[in-house]
Amino acid sequence: xxxxxxxxxxxxxxxxxxxxxxxxxxxxxxxxxxxxxxxxxxxxxxxxxxxxxxxxxxxxxxxxxxxxxxxxxxxxxxxxxxxxxxxxxxxxxxxxxxxxxxxxxxxxxxx
Amino acid sequence: xxxxxxxxxxxxxxxxxxxxxxxxxxxxxxxxxxxxxxxxxxxxxxxxxxxxxxxxxxxxxxxxxxxxxxxxxxxxxxxxxxxxxxxxxxxxxxxxxxxxxxxxxxxxxxxxxx
Numbered sequence: 001x002x003x004x005x006x007x008x009x010x011x012x013x014x015x016x017x018x019x020x021x022x023x024x025x026x027x028x029x030x031x032x033x034x035x036x037x038x039x040x041x042x043x044x045x046x047x048x049x050x051x052x053x054x055x056x057x058x059x060x061x062x063x064x065x066x067x068x069x070x071x072x073x074x075x076x077x078x079x080x081x082x083x084x085x086x087x088x089x090x091x092x093x094x095x096x097x098x099x100x101x102x103x104x105x106x107x108x109x110x111x
Numbered sequence: 112x113x114x115x116x117x118x119x120x121x122x123x124x125x126x127x128x129x130x131x132x133x134x135x136x137x138x139x140x141x142x143x144x145x146x147x148x149x150x151x152x153x154x155x156x157x158x159x160x161x162x163x164x165x166x167x168x169x170x171x172x173x174x175x176x177x178x179x180x181x182x183x184x185x186x187x188x189x190x191x192x193x194x195x196x197x198x199x200x201x202x203x204x205x206x207x208x209x210x211x212x213x214x215x216x217x218x219x220x221x222x223x224x225x
Contacts, residue, residue, distance in 0.1 A: 004153075033213050042115075042202060043154070045213030088153050098167055099144070099214060101153035 004102025012108045019076040021105040023089030030092045037086045079109045117217035129191040132220045136205030146202040193224045
């Protein structure tokens, strides 16, 4: 079963705009991770945020985590056409030693 | 460092045939995972190894799927016999230390069962 639900399912923006994706999950976690997947390829790890952290930055990426609401958001600033991909959140649940993925957001960035 | 290697990249088989996928994780990564990703969905964990032992195979359809990790390094995932609904991308991932780093994924094997 999938732990996370992502919103929106699909997002289309112009280059230079910001893209925000949201993830909700169901159980307590050790950490939450975001991955990118280009069409037909493997997943690439983007960023990991621990349960005691509220915000984390990496380049043009900003991730927030609200454990009280069991939700996270990924913000990509100044988007580029190369950011076109599917983005998945994945939770490392406290009660089990496995990473469970959400349903993903398909991002399309138009030049 | 070299990434996670998977082969073959693509495979087309008829239903009821057998197929095997191979994965070579990053050197020194003790934990290895196999995920199944059906088109349009997120990856679903099939099995997790710690060295050469199985940690979690609760979602592995054991009547047709099997996996092993020889000497705690390479791993093979087998399907016998395949069904149409097994059409998916099979992803292998490895991890160095839990909680500090993300997983490193291979490029996957795209299986089509006809």
